[in-house]
């Protein structure tokens with residue numbers, strides 16, 4: 001399958017989903033909408049297909065991929081699930097929550113998916129297109145966000161093509177923006193029932209504390225063995241221009257992304273609504289990146305609820 005040719009845009013109807021499944025089956029790369037961001041999917045049981053994800057994204061080989069599954073039964077074939085995952089799966093699957101669990105020795109996954117880690121990240125997405133695609137595939141799908149490594153994550157088919165056109169076989173376009181707009185929450189669940197939040201996301205700590213006991217303090221990206229989600233290490237989500245945070249107003253050369261009372265050239269949410277802000281975050285960063293201003297400024301966003309995830313991404317964009 002030649003990925004250097006133009007990328008095909010496929011409408012996300014039944015025929016398009018069948019076509020995407022066919023491309024994936026023979027080892028191709030297809031960008032797919034999810035409720036968080038667009039993912040770049042390939043069959044997770046094929047070393048060649050998975051290698052093409054790393055190549056198309058320019059992703060460092062030490063950064064493992066999330067495996068997307070149709071549900072608990074498929075997850076059980078890939079990982080041993082600590083008891084505490086039961087309640088998390090009941091409450092959060094399908095949805096924007098990824099679980100890092102011990103990898104089964106007999107899991108049929110390309111080794112590059114887990115980048116040599118003894119664990120695997122599993123997610124069961126709720127987006128109807130991704131659900132239909134998983135149902136049409138009799139293999140799990142590895143899918144990182146569908147952007148060149150280090151660039152802003154995509155929440156529309158146009159964002160995907162902005163950095164991956166000609167590098168992937170197809171993009172499934174449902175004509176909509178991804179609803180949550182920010183990547184899934186990642187939790188590591190330990191055998192003793194202990195858990196750590198490796199990446200903040202749409203399922204916030206308040207939501208988790210309704211069914212998991214509170215952690216003494218959130219240790220983002222920090223397991224007992226140090227930094228644990230390798231992708232959380234480096235500067236990420238970079239719009240290609242300097243980013244200044246907590247800006248109350250713009251300087252002359254700056255494109256201002258507003259929030260609440262801080263009016264900007266665009267706004268995350270005029271009403272100060274954090275859910276709306278998350279859903280608009282990457283679209284605003286894409287607009288700012290393509291503006292004629294040489295720098296980007298962003299209004300303060302409160303560190304509550306999904307605001308933690310927004311600020312996490314903004315700090316990386318500014319790093």
Ligand code: TXA
Nearest residue numbers: 036039064065119120121144145183184229230231232
């Ligand atoms: O919402 C999402 O999670 C999106 C959609 C497409 O599902 N995917 C996504 O993938 O954000 P990506 O590759 O951009 O981020 C995956 C993160 C990386 O930080 C990676 O290091 C971490 O998950 N990760 C993957 N496997 C892991 C593992 N076994 N242990 C710890 N972290 C892992």
Ligand code: MG
Nearest residue numbers: 144145146153
């Ligand atoms: Mg990413």
